[in-house]
Amino acid sequence: MVILFDEQLIPRNRAHVDIEDRGYQFGDGVYEVIRVYGGNMFCKAQHLSRLERSANEIRLNLPFTLERLDTLLEELVKQNRLREGTIYLQASRGTAPRNHSFPEQARSKVIAYTTEAPRPLETLRQGVRAITEPDLRWLRCDIKSLNLLGAVLAKQKAVDSGCQEAILHRDGQVTEGSSTNVFIVKDGRLATHPADHFILRGITRDVVIELAKELGIPVTERAFSVEELFRADEVLISSTTMEITPIISIDGRKVGSGSPGPLTRQLQTAFEKRISHSASGS
Ligand code: PMP
DSSP, X not given: OEEEETTEEEEGGGOOOOTTBHHHHHOOEEEEEEEEETTEETTHHHHHHHHHHHHHHTTOOOSSOHHHHHHXXXXXXXXXXXXXXXXXXXXXXXXOSSOSSOOSSOOOEEEEEEEEOOOXXXXXXXXXXXXXXXXXXXXXXXXOBSOOHHHHHHHHHHHHTTOSEEEEEETTEEEEESSSEEEEEETTEEEEOOSSTTSOOOHHHHHHHHHHHHHTOOEEEOOEEHHHHHHOSEEEEEETTTEEXXXXXXXXXXXXXXXXXXXXXXXXXXXXXHHHHHHTTO
């Protein structure tokens, strides 16, 4: 197994992160997680352009071009013979004596590695349970920043309650999950929070919206309340690793009938088709 370390592919045990790396000390950096199906990166261009956007928003200069990064990631997947799994990729502002303000000299540091992971077929079929939690994160959730403490604490609370996701809310409105976007279905219509600074604009979220349009399911990007969440016919979450996962209960209360609903199933089937196209390289 090799990892990408700056511009080189090296064995993991040869990589060293300095104790003054700003990603390590301040969470000063951005990241991406890209799914690999059948050896091909799914929505690669969208992930790379979101990485560039996140980097720009925090004024971090990536150390090389996206084209170069693309080539290096392809090589990483190839050398690791990854068929089914994920790539974790991060860019930190580099290493410099500890000081909050930007260092003048530091060169940003990119690392990436792969993990083999089968698709979560069981949870896709059965759905998962969720809790609601106040959204305690900062106000630039649109940036895929390394600072994940708010998400970590919320997710742990879900796990402590025997659930798999925490659905976050701010001022009575649902924003997103701790590591997913949230959609509700009511009377045949889909709704999800607008892509503003309160949420991460998930790549999978965009795919879900696209698929809904193709399927003729009306979809609105609008904030909805916690009450609406509880009254929804169906609730689903989306992310690179969880794809389109049905939510079957929230805070111990059943969503709809308590099993995954028909629109969620329709979207999952359409998503599968997208994946198999991508996996076959078409
Ligand atoms: N929101 C948050 C807060 C996330 O961490 C993630 C996963 N990175 C998502 C949404 C889903 O984004 P994507 O579909 O691009 O994985």
